[in-house]
Amino acid sequence: MTPIRILGATLTYIGDETPIFSELNVEFSAATWTAILGPSGCGKSTLLRYLAGILSEKVDFRASVFTPNLTELSGQVAYMAQQDLLLPWLSVIDNVCLASRLNGKKVDDVTRQKALLLLEQVGLAKKAAARPAELSGGQRQRVALARTLMQDKPVVLMDEPFSALDAVTRHKLQQLAATLLKDKTVLLITHDPQEALRLGEQILVMNGAPARLHSIIPPKQAIPRCIDGEFAKIQQSILEHLAKTHTESTSGGLK
Structure with a gap:
């Protein structure tokens, strides 16, 4: 770059x-x-x-x-705002995979495994199936960070x-x-x-x-x-x- x-x-x-x-x-x-x-x-x-x-x-x-x-x-470019901007109807792992969906890519097992690894890095692998409403503010922002990293820009x-x-x-x-x-x-x-x-x-x-x-x-x-x-x-x-x-x-x- x-x-x-x-x-x-x-x-x-x-x-x-x-x-x-x-x-x-x-x-x-x-x-x-x-x-x-x-x-x-x-x-x-x-x-x-x-x-x-x-x-x-x-x-x-x-x-x-x-x-x-x-x-x-x-x-x-990947963009991370002050607000976590998580979609409340999606699970944590689906929020992390959101960019793939928006870009028309299939969210396959490989993609989900990558997302799970990132959630493990931010300490939230056990929350992969949770909804954003179940998380604290710090946890939600960690999900947002994982979503940013998922884009790998x-x-x-x-x-x-x-x-x-x-x-x-x-x-x-x-x-x-x-x-x-x-x-x-x-x-x-x-x-x-x-x-x-x-x-x-x-x-x-x-x-x-x-x-x-x-x-x-x-x-x-x-x-x-x-x-x-x-x-x-x-x-x-x-x-x-x-x-x-x-x-x-x-x-x-x-x-």
């Missing part, structure tokens, strides 16, 4: 006059976790949904450079996938995701500087139209990182930078 490179990008919802972001320049390194932080409304989730192909008919997107383009990205887009979970469950799923998504190109949207520092090999703070991206040098240790003195110092610098962008936003510096 080549890097995703975007230069001079502007995105506007059809019918709106004000762009969500403009003059965006960014490169997402291949086989690397990129964590993106920023104030609400700066366009980070919109960018992720556009790359996932969800917004192509709802927005006007223009860029001087966009490689690979949306057509080339299609079929290479080189690019994984994650929009605050763990933010609704308690601290212990969130920490465990961060650890699990870092292990199971190793060597994938992962774009993670988060509001949590600690999560960005645990998982980000490239960390970007995004704000504004025109868009500005501030790169944070992450701690030296490999992901998922443990909290130490260096980690805490960088976390504090991120919080200070986010506080500054929030002040700019509320004083009219951002749209």
